[in-house]
Amino acid sequence: MGKATIIPFGPQHPVLPEPLHLDLVVEDEKVIEAVPQIGFIHRGLEKLTETRDYNQFIYIAERICGICAVGHSLGYAETVEGLMGLEVPKRASYLRVILHEMSRIHSHMLWMGLAADAFGFESLFMHCWRLRERVLDLFEAMTGGRVILSAVRVGGMVRDQDAATLAHVQEVLEGIKDEYHEICRAFLNDSSVRSRLVGVGVIEHDDAVNLGMVGPFARASNVVNDVRCKEAGAYAELSDFTPITSTDCDCYARVEVRAKEILQSIDIIEEMIARIPEGPVFEKPKGSPADGAMACGALEQPRGECYYYAQGNGTKYLQRMRMRTPTSMNLAGMAAALKGCDLADVNMIVLTIDPCISCTER
């Protein structure tokens, strides 16, 4: 047994698109402990509520994270609507779910690509990103933006989508589905991929509950934890929703859960498009949040459950805006999963939590 050595990992590291620093305490090739250090991309967004009114802040909320941009603007809008007792038109809440599920598809495909890159399968990475590009083209057709969409606002949506656009969305997603099955086969059945994933970074069910893990990371450890089944907004109108879980608890299970969630999201979008009601998409908010009014909101982001809290003070500025993001809940689970792993598996395990540092640090 060798002496313990500390190996720094990050903040600039090829596998991470974002800066995260880990101090890996290593004995020979085994990681004994991983100490995460964050704070490289803290901007201080929550304080901006003092200088931006509640309508302006939604553009800041979107820019908390460019991957879950729709999610954050949606979570913020729903919380502020709760604060002001605003009822959103039915059609708007359907459109919100359609965009949110599309962003889940693009986020999971992005992640699957990065995961493929982490286990050294570069052509699979390229194929995932090629397919993801089609979803971004849909975003561009619907809203004009590729990653930052500015589609949601307090009280509804910025613009309506006509029937032709929605039919186009359905058609493209149907096409993606066929090609996606091939990529899925490579991820789930390929023996070299399996050898990198099966049995790596295991977190048992009880540990996952104790560590407070959320999202696909927790669902891969068989924790049924999906805010979408709480049926907020248009999710209540879905005919059937069962969270996807796995009992394997390892990296393979996390890939499997996300792979299946993409297909589930396509089904949700198709059902929403089939049943979308006619009507307005925007209800103008009147007045300001009352002094002392408080509201909470929860949303299933691609990375897990995200909580929002807002407090009014009688003016158009919010007194306080606070959110708890999925990655901050999952960092403890990541440190636990890294304990005892091989040094060569570190990048795979770090990626399987799908870390979103810019959400976490804001």
Added chain:
Amino acid sequence: MSFMSKSPWVIHYDASSCNGCDIEVLATLCPGFDAERFGVINTGNPKHADIFLVTGSVNSRNIHVIREIYNQMPEPKAVIACGCCACEGGVFHDCYNVIGGVDRAIPVDVYAPGCAVRPEALIDAIVEAEKVLEEKYEAMKKGEHAPVIPLDAPVLKKGA
């Protein structure tokens, strides 16, 4: 494109971006926009890189990381500020933890605006940076070198 005679390798660092520009940087190199067809390859090692793509604004925690990467890059080198935040702070310009654009930490050669920056703008910026690299190579032959910026040097003047 006569000036695209070389294949610049790029290194990417996320200063304090919202991820929007980061994934657009990666999307630029992936199928769809495919800057790799010009030989533009993303490398993780600063000593292999010709062009430094920085997304997001500078803060006191990451300013030394940016300078460290810049100093380690071999000459000639070019820096591209990707996105509004990297150009001058963007929507976060008045946040308490934001110093400003990347030009407050290291000299920037090409600015690629946009929130998030579009892949077309990035390809354009890389082509511009290629020209800068040619110029710097000529200057290098005459004995002019890029500055080495000490990690704890004061913040540079805006737009310097």
